[in-house]
Amino acid sequence: MSANKFLLEIGIEEIPAQYVQKMAQSLEVNIQKALVENNIEHQNAYVYYTPRRLVLLVEQMSDVIAGTVQEVKGPAKKSAFDEQNNPTRALQGFLAGRKLTLEDTFIKNINGVEYIFANQKTEAKNTADVMATLLPNLIMSIYQPNPMRWNTFSGKFIRPIRWILCLLGATPVNFELEFVKSGNTTRGHRTLANHEIAVSSVDDYLAKLPQAFVLLNQNERKQIILEQIKRLEKQYGITVPIDTDLLDEIVNLVEYPTAAVGSYDSAFLALPEPIIITPMKDHQRYFPAYQNGKLTDKFVFVRNGNDYYIENVIKGNQRVLSARLKDGEFFYQEDLKTSLADKAKKLPDVVFQTKLGSYTEKMARVQEISYRLNLALNLNLSDKIDTTIPLLKADLVSAVVGEFSEIQGVMGAIYARHDGYAEDVCQAIEEQYLPRFSGDKLPQSNLGAVVAIADKLDSIMGLCAVNLKPTGSQDPFALRRQAIGILATIKAHNFDLNLSTFIKSLAPLYAKFYEAENMSESDFTEYVCNFFAQRLSIMLNEDMGFAISEVISKIDLSALNMTEIVKKAEAISKLNGTSHFEEMIQVMQRIDKMIAGKSAAENIVADLVKNADEKIMMSAFYGCQEYAQIALNNADYEVFVENIYPCLESINAFFDHNLVMSEDLDERANRMAELKLISDFMHKFVL
Amino acid sequence: MNFQELKRKLQDFWSARGCTIGEPYDVEKGAGTMNPLTFFGALGEKSVARAYVEPSRRPADGRYGDNPNRLYQHHQFQVIIKPSPIDIVDTYIESLEYIGFNKDEHDIRFVEDNWESPTLGAFGKGWEVWLDGMEITQFTFFQEIGGMTCKPVTAEITYGLERIAMYLQNVENVYDLQYSDSEKYGEIYHRREYDHSKYCFELCNEKQLLQDFDNYESESKRLVSLGNIFTAYDFALKCSHTFNVLDARGAISVTERAHYIARIRALMREVAKLYLSQEC
Numbered sequence: 014m015s016a017n018k019f020l021l022e023i024g025i026e027e028i029p030a031q032y033v034q035k036m037a038q039s040l041e042v043n044i045q046k047a048l049v050e051n052n053i054e055h056q057n058a059y060v061y062y063t064p065r066r067l068v069l070l071v072e073q074m075s076d077v078i079a080g081t082v083q084e085v086k087g088p089a090k091k092s093a094f095d096e097q098n099n100p101t102r103a104l105q106g107f108l109a110g111r112k113l114t115l116e117d118t119f120i121k122n123i124n125g126v127e128y129i130f131a132n133q134k135t136e137a138k139n140t141a142d143v144m145a146t147l148l149p150n151l152i153m154s155i156y157q158p159n160p161m162r163w164n165t166f167s168g169k170f171i172r173p174i175r176w177i178l179c180l181l182g183a184t185p186v187n188f189e190l191e192f193v194k195s196g197n198t199t200r201g202h203r204t205l206a207n208h209e210i211a212v213s214s215v216d217d218y219l220a221k222l223p224q225a226f227v228l229l230n231q232n233e234r235k236q237i238i239l240e241q242i243k244r245l246e247k248q249y250g251i252t253v254p255i256d257t258d259l260l261d262e263i264v265n266l267v268e269y270p271t272a273a274v275g276s277y278d279s280a281f282l283a284l285p286e287p288i289i290i291t292p293m294k295d296h297q298r299y300f301p302a303y304q305n306g307k308l309t310d311k312f313v314f315v316r317n318g319n320d321y322y323i324e325n326v327i328k329g330n331q332r333v334l335s336a337r338l339k340d341g342e343f344f345y346q347e348d349l350k351t352s353l354a355d356k357a358k359k360l361p362d363v364v365f366q367t368k369l370g371s372y373t374e375k376m377a378r379v380q381e382i383s384y385r386l387n388l389a390l391n392l393n394l395s396d397k398i399d400t401t402i403p404l405l406k407a408d409l410v411s412a413v414v415g416e417f418s419e420i421q422g423v424m425g426a427i428y429a430r431h432d433g434y435a436e437d438v439c440q441a442i443e444e445q446y447l448p449r450f451s452g453d454k455l456p457q458s459n460l461g462a463v464v465a466i467a468d469k470l471d472s473i474m475g476l477c478a479v480n481l482k483p484t485g486s487q488d489p490f491a492l493r494r495q496a497i498g499i500l501a502t503i504k505a506h507n508f509d510l511n512l513s514t515f516i517k518s519l520a521p522l523y524a525k526f527y528e529a530e531n532m533s534e535s536d537f538t539e540y541v542c543n544f545f546a547q548r549l550s551i552m553l554n555e556d557m558g559f560a561i562s563e564v565i566s567k568i569d570l571s572a573l574n575m576t577e578i579v580k581k582a583e584a585i586s587k588l589n590g591t592s593h594f595e596e597m598i599q600v601m602q603r604i605d606k607m608i609a610g611k612s613a614a615e616n617i618v619a620d621l622v623k624n625a626d627e628k629i630m631m632s633a634f635y636g637c638q639e640y641a642q643i644a645l646n647n648a649d650y651e652v653f654v655e656n657i658y659p660c661l662e663s664i665n666a667f668f669d670h671n672l673v674m675s676e677d678l679d680e681r682a683n684r685m686a687e688l689k690l691i692s693d694f695m696h697k698f699v700l
Numbered sequence: 701m702n703f704q705e706l707k708r709k710l711q712d713f714w715s716a717r718g719c720t721i722g723e724p725y726d727v728e729k730g731a732g733t734m735n736p737l738t739f740f741g742a743l744g745e746k747s748v749a750r751a752y753v754e755p756s757r758r759p760a761d762g763r764y765g766d767n768p769n770r771l772y773q774h775h776q777f778q779v780i781i782k783p784s785p786i787d788i789v790d791t792y793i794e795s796l797e798y799i800g801f802n803k804d805e806h807d808i809r810f811v812e813d814n815w816e817s818p819t820l821g822a823f824g825k826g827w828e829v830w831l832d833g834m835e836i837t838q839f840t841f842f843q844e845i846g847g848m849t850c851k852p853v854t855a856e857i858t859y860g861l862e863r864i865a866m867y868l869q870n871v872e873n874v875y876d877l878q879y880s881d882s883e884k885y886g887e888i889y890h891r892r893e894y895d896h897s898k899y900c901f902e903l904c905n906e907k908q909l910l911q912d913f914d915n916y917e918s919e920s921k922r923l924v925s926l927g928n929i930f931t932a933y934d935f936a937l938k939c940s941h942t943f944n945v946l947d948a949r950g951a952i953s954v955t956e957r958a959h960y961i962a963r964i965r966a967l968m969r970e971v972a973k974l975y976l977s978q979e980c
Contacts, residue, residue, distance in 0.1 A: 029812030161825035165852040204803040322805035329832020
């Protein structure tokens with residue numbers, strides 16, 4: 014038995030960049046799992062990917078799967094043989110099922126009962142043979158979000174599979190997919206070395222690929238691109254901020270990167286920056302360049318190849334960008350011919366969602382929600398809301414947004430400024446879509462926050478009302494991200510909002526929608542509130558790092574009061590393990606255990622309190638409660654614990670020295686009411 | 701290389717690889733895919749290999765002859781092969797070399813682009829091909845056409861001839877292209893571009909066109925009911941172009957738009973079904 018290197022390379026016609034990494038990781042998971050399940054000894058598996066290949070490399074894989082001997086348990090001896098000492102059907106079945114004979118069996122005593130046992134042997138196997146039977150399935154079960162068919166084949170894959178190279182040591186692992194047979198050849202770079210290259214071993218493969226202009230290791234390609242950009246920054250006196258998503262995409266678009274600088278007519282710099290940057294980044298995958306903090310007439314792109322005739326490539330890219338900028342300029346000039354208010358007149362024709370109607374109808378709801386938020390938060394913004402809401406979505410009908418939808422809002426703000434609206438209105442229009450993705454910036458202004466929350470809340474409530482709720486991995490309207498956006502905005506602005514009550518108060522706006530879906534008002538609001546509570550819990554855990562069982566599970570999330578909940582989470586994280594807090598929790602548990610399922614009097618009657626410990630307990634509690642309530646009102650939970658703490662000892666004393674369950678039923682009910690009062694009060698902080 | 705040589709070279713290249721060289725179809729259309737050579741070629745199981753030039757009209761892209769890159773009508777060079785050959789991408793790159801792009805002197809990329817034609821009831825998976833950052837070709841493996849599953853799968857390669865020619869001739873404005881040794885592109889097409897743009901955006905008779913659409917639609921349906929495949933298809937194409945003109949004119953609201961598209965798709969689907977039932 015010896016250990017060899019194992020290599021699987023799946024050669025594929027260009028894989029969409031967005032899926033390359035996920036597919037490679039899925040391949041790795043599939044194979045790792047199979048190696049373990051099949052007892053294949055191995056060490057150090059690595060996954061590599063380029064636009065044209067998914068590669069799995071194992072540094073050491075045993076070429077033989079050792080045979081095993083396993084003790085297996087059969088029927089009890091007394092049911093294994095009949096009176097003539099012949100094997101019963103039970104024993105025959107056991108032996109036949111495992112391909113054993115009577116000679117393989119022996120008796121073993123377990124807890125005084127004798128059982129038939131046997132040694133089951135498996136033969137040693139050749140790893141290459143086992144891999145050959147496993148790989149077709151492992152390859153075809155790679156995660157593929159959007160696969161296709163080609164030629165006459167029935168199977169689907171992300172793009173046509175062109176070749177498969179598979180070696181264990183120097184031995185080809187031979188298997189066959191519907192599309193292709195595995196072999197011992199690879200191919201080089203699409204244009205620089207697109208011929209078959211015979212590979213004799215894993216080391217041979219790793220040595221030959223760079224000669225064929227393929228840099229297999231994605232991290233190496235990324236480093237090279239970054240170094241090249243640094244060099245160009247120096248050479249051209251420019252700064253090139255690295256957008257990491259763009260960089261990752263480019264890494265998956267090239268097998269052999271060469272970065273270069275192109276330029277464009279500086280007259281275009283007069284255009285609003287988003288019109289220049291959006292086609293550069295989103296359409297052409299260029300990095301914009303800056304000088305002294307200002308956009309300059311240069312850009313960096315990455316060629317898939319070497320620097321041979323790079324001047325051709327630079328010129329071509331400049332020509333394309335120039336045409337795109339000319340288009341952008343044309344659209345911008347067209348847009349400036351009408352005011353934003355004029356554009357808004359077309360919104361009745363723009364459908365938000367078939368059942369929920371046009372953007373005009375949506376904005377009527379958003380305006381109502383904004384008013385109510387303004388009122389609830391006491392922000393004094395109603396005039397500003399009146400100006401902003403009618404303009405909010407007007408840029409959706411502009412030519413620039415028609416071309417570059419990703420800068421909706423941003424363009425609206427630019428056009429609003431052009432039309433001379435107050436800066437806070439313009440800013441709110443720009444901020445309405447924030448945050449656009451997890452970790453994005455949040456609306457800064459109060460007005461921006463109000464319209465951003467109102468717009469998202471309408472989308473969530475509206476789409477849930479027409480039953481377009483997110484399910485499993487399906488969330489086509491990104492409602493989960495929008496819910497988190499609302500919560501993050503409330504938190505950042507410290508808005509004191511009971512979101513749950515607020516959502517319930519908005520339900521009538523959606524009545525005709527959810528009623529048409531046969532949903533009751535309470536089902537509808539309960540769904541929306543639960544949806545938010547789930548997001549909130551995830552956000553507290555994943556984004557803010559609070560532990561689920563130690564912190565989040567101790568907080569009542571149902572009111573969806575973001576500011577209060579976050580303060581509670583912060584306090585509990587700090588207080589966990591401190592003696593006063595732990596003692597309070599113990600007392601609460603002691604009380605809750607006592608009163609669970611017992612009936613309590615409706616009102617506490619002071620005259621019924623005769624026991625001295627009980628009297629002390631209650632007066633200690635009332636004394637503490639007054640100050641603790643102030644702490645609650647201030648959401649100052651550490652102070653709350655300190656203020657409650659002094660009465661804990663008297664509560665324990667009452668429990669320690671008395672039979673709480675008094676024989677006198679009135680006294681008992683009165684005590685239960687007292688304890689419930691204490692418990693309810695403490696639960697205002699922790700569950 | 702002038703424009704007509706470019707067309708001829710592509711015809712020579714694909715002819716040498718077994719393609720039938722077809723002709724443009726004489727009904728207005730938005731894309732080479734709508735030529736019956738492709739629409740019906742992609743349906744059914746019979747092997748096909750065809751290539752042809754297709755003048756394609758995109759009313760919304762009309763710019764009165766003012767824009768150096770956008771045209772009411774541009775020319776596509778269309779190749780379809782069924783079943784899609786295993787080495788079709790390699791062959792395509794050879795074709796680029798054949799028309800004058802040394803592959804190692806350029807940056808050739810295949811960028812994900814999943815083509816879809818809601819009016820044809822068609823979609824495919826594939827790429828747009830970039831040459832030095834410029835999209836020069838749409839490369840598609842048809843998965844469905846006329847609402848019917850494509851099996852075997854057809855590979856469709858659509859070259860944007862003007863863009864490629866501008867690159868080869870190193871001109872910045874499409875109208876400056878040398879069409880033949882004696883004429884420039886602008887001499888032939890500039891006034892035509894202006895007139896058609898003016899017609900689509902300003903002069904067209906909306907009421908008449910809406911009426912035409914209804915007439916073409918009912919004629920297509922009538923012909924399907926009579927089992928006459930290719931004429932029914934022509935009238936569906938006329939619906940499609942009429943819709944495109946109305947759309948460019950802004951005569952169709954966003955809500956109605958989806959409805960019109962669905963009506964055209966329904967016609968295409970009926971024609972495709974009829975064709976498959978008879979497998980001509």
